[in-house]
Amino acid sequence: MKALVCTMFTAIAAAVAMPVHAQFSKPEDAVRYRQSAFFLMGQQMGRINGQLRADKPNLQTIQSAAALLNAVDQAPYEGFGPGTETLKSRTKPELYRDGPKVRELAERMQAEVTKLDAAAKSGDLAAVRAAFGAVGQSCKACHDQYRTD
């Protein structure tokens, strides 16, 4: 009995201590998850772009979009896990063979997004413009190599 309780406790502790890394019940969910994350990110880029093109950019909108982008920019990569490589999507097969290169591109994007968030928080629109351009370039760098048109 004591051993059973101990085992149960260990199992519960392990479950609670599990990292926040997404666990998917099926590979299709993982694909949907990453596509949803990228969609969410693309929408924030669109919101910021809209403000930067406006006569009077709304700084609060830019700040909210940049913060959200910064909060979710790790999420999509968890959706490229085992079993997803054979599912239909715009992802080129090379992505699954180029782990370190893909990680580097992801990290570059995340670093540029961190700078964009900081620029937005500073309220300096010229800095936001520059950082926004750099984020766009980092998105494009990966799309050019690993996404079909």
Ligand code: ASC
């Ligand atoms: C965006 C967006 C992307 C990138 C890319 C840059 O705003 O949604 O996917 O920038 O278009 O070329």
